[in-house]
Amino acid sequence: MLAFQHNTNAAAKSELKGNPDIIDLSVMAEMTGNDRKKLGERARKFVAALHKDMEDIEAALARKDLSALGALGHRSKTPARTVGR
Secondary structure (H helix, E strand, C coil), rough: CCEEEEECHHHHHHEEEEECCCCCCCHHHHHHHCCCCHHHHHHHHHHHHHHHHHHHHHHHHHHHHHHHHHHHHHHHHHHHHHCCC
């Protein structure tokens, strides 16, 4: 489960919150020059890609396809670095 939320209340309309133990948005914030719009777009793209990767991982697990699992893990590593250590 991802722990970032997009807060939509009027006082904090575009504030992103995260649990730095799970997702550290400071890495992505630095990459976007702290541009909240760009950060939000990248975060949404990351989440969409993560969902797809998890579906692919689950399918590879069901097939017991270890080479696919290795490739998926390697492919997921670089984007994961944009939201963590």
